[in-house]
Amino acid sequence: DYIRWQSSIVHSYYDELDQLGYQNPLYKGRTSLFNDQISGGNLSLGLARVNLQDQGRYLCYASTSQKNQETFITLTVRGELKS
Ligand SMILES: *[C@@H]1O[C@H](CO)[C@@H](O)[C@H](O)[C@H]1NC(C)=O
Numbered sequence: 001d002y003i004r005w006q007s008s009i010v011h012s013y014y015d016e017l018d019q020l021g022y023q024n025p026l027y028k029g030r031t032s033l034f035n036d037q038i039s040g041g042n043l044s045l046g047l048a049r050v051n052l053q054d055q056g057r058y059l060c061y062a063s064t065s066q067k068n069q070e071t072f073i074t075l076t077v078r079g080e081l082k083s
Contacts, residue, residue: 052077
């Protein structure tokens with residue numbers, strides 16, 4: 001069985017392509033993977049134009065035919081008001 005609860009998709013990738021049809025519009029045009037490094041195990045997500053609303057917990061779920069793995073990271077955003 002496979003069950004998943006998730007509030008929104010930040011970025012998804014399969015069949016060797018970014019698959020952004022169901023991406024939350026808040027992240028549109030701001031996310032990227034390092035595609036040339038995925039096969040070497042680098043699944044890092046690039047997030048551009050970070051804002052305070054981006055702060056929070058992110059789940060990275062990855063699966064291959066051999067295994068599945070998931071990891072949570074917490075993004076903290078700090079800023080300063082400039083006059
Ligand atoms: C993944 O690649 C990016 C771009 O080269 C780099 O900045 C990042 O540190 C790498 N992450 C890991 C976990 O190696």
